[in-house]
Amino acid sequence: DSAMYQAKKMTRGSIKIYQHSHEQKRHSTLQNELDKGLDYTELELFFQPSLSTSEQALVSVEALLRWRLNGKAMLPKQFICVMEQDGCFTEIERWVIHEACRQRKAWLQKELINDDVTLAVNISQSFFYHPSLIKMLRNELNRFELDASMLELDIKESTLLLSSKRASKILKELKELGVKIAIDNFGMGVSSLAILHHHPIDRIKLDKQLFHNNATQSLPLIIGIIEAARSLNIDILAEGIENKTMLDYLIKIKCDAYQGYLIAKPSRNDVFESFLKSTV
Ligand code: C2E
Numbered sequence: 001d002s003a004m005y006q007a008k009k010m011t012r013g014s015i016k017i018y019q020h021s022h023e024q025k026r027h028s029t030l031q032n033e034l035d036k037g038l039d040y041t042e043l044e045l046f047f048q049p050s051l052s053t054s055e056q057a058l059v060s061v062e063a064l065l066r067w068r069l070n071g072k073a074m075l076p077k078q079f080i081c082v083m084e085q086d087g088c089f090t091e092i093e094r095w096v097i098h099e100a101c102r103q104r105k106a107w108l109q110k111e112l113i114n115d116d117v118t119l120a121v122n123i124s125q126s127f128f129y130h131p132s133l134i135k136m137l138r139n140e141l142n143r144f145e146l147d148a149s150m151l152e153l154d155i156k157e158s159t160l161l162l163s164s165k166r167a168s169k170i171l172k173e174l175k176e177l178g179v180k181i182a183i184d185n186f187g188m189g190v191s192s193l194a195i196l197h198h199h200p201i202d203r204i205k206l207d208k209q210l211f212h213n214n215a216t217q218s219l220p221l222i223i224g225i226i227e228a229a230r231s232l233n234i235d236i237l238a239e240g241i242e243n244k245t246m247l248d249y250l251i252k253i254k255c256d257a258y259q260g261y262l263i264a265k266p267s268r269n270d271v272f273e274s275f276l277k278s279t280v
Helices: 003-037 076-086 089-109 133-143 156-161 164-177 194-198 215-231 244-252 269-279
Strands: 043-052 058-069 071-076 118-123 153-154 181-184 203-208 235-238 257-259
Touching: 003 076, 043 089, 043 269, 058 076, 058 089, 058 257, 058 269, 076 089, 089 133, 089 153, 089 269, 118 181, 133 164, 153 156, 156 164, 156 181, 156 194, 164 181, 181 269, 203 215, 215 235
Parallel strands: 058 118, 118 153, 153 181, 181 203, 203 235, 235 257
Antiparallel strands: 043 058, 043 257, 058 071
16 A cells, blocks of 8 residues: 555656746747847637626627737746746736737627627736836827726736735826726635725626535635625626536626626637627
């Protein structure tokens, strides 16, 4: 028994070492790519829709970044930290805003989307605190003649907790500009409900893990968040909804909107436009 246990432990250990070195290899390959100078044509935005639970109407579209290397679209968790370490991620986040606004304008011109559907863009902690964030957003909105209220910034709770005073000031300026503010991955961090009282939040995005890992255990938390949000007039969107059972549950607890594979996976714009056409 003990020999078997040792053997198991060793196998597990070597898998870990393998994963570690595999990870390091990918990291240095990506770093080499960045050293050569990032080719922006390798970046791409994927889009994923969210629907209202009550009417199944399109309420929001999230832009999700992909890096296409050797024909394969890599996921953010594989490359964002390399870009952050390299120092080029702020420039890339500017590109994301520009590209998202350009695309939103194109959908409007093609009459594929209504004015009230928001376009959600993720904002990293360092971009949120970047001195030119507001100016940059204003420029892009003006360039494409878009109403600021159609742009939603998805900000992680941890970003707002880093420096509550500075965060309040920036959020105030963002509200003056007119963009919408969503708290991303809510329910998995410290999830202080006080944050909802202190900041002008338009939407909470419930983390997908709340619905994936033991949903019954998360139930009281989810209901508590929904009650608090409702009393403050904050919209609630559930992420990672993969099946009808999860959707029925959201309808029962009166969660406003949802996103997930049950509706559609994030996709390239041509595929996403076909989705939009099929829902018109
Ligand atoms: P997020 O903002 O929480 O985005 C939702 C993630 O959940 C996406 O992963 C999406 O593909 C995935 N997802 C959607 N529906 C389902 C589902 O039903 N089941 C499961 N298992 N997953 C689902 P993705 O595209 O890999 O992005 C991961 C994270 O990377 C995002 O999490 C966001 O934090 C970050 N990210 C993506 N694009 C950007 C960007 O342009 N800028 C910044 N700063 N961060 C980004």
